[in-house]
Amino acid sequence: MPQHTLPRPICGHCDGFPQVAITTGQTKPDGERKTITADCPACRGTGHTLPARAYARTGA
């Protein structure tokens, strides 16, 4: 993967891919696969980590 300098750090939890489509194994009547989308819980679907100052200090 090419490394680019980004204005904000990429979320280490999802590696910058905050939304994943999960197939449910079911198909819609038109034959399309039914998927659900899950957002990364760490960055809430933004793909970037928040600035440290945006976090309340938890000691973690």
Ligand SMILES: [Zn+2]
């Ligand atoms: Zn993330």
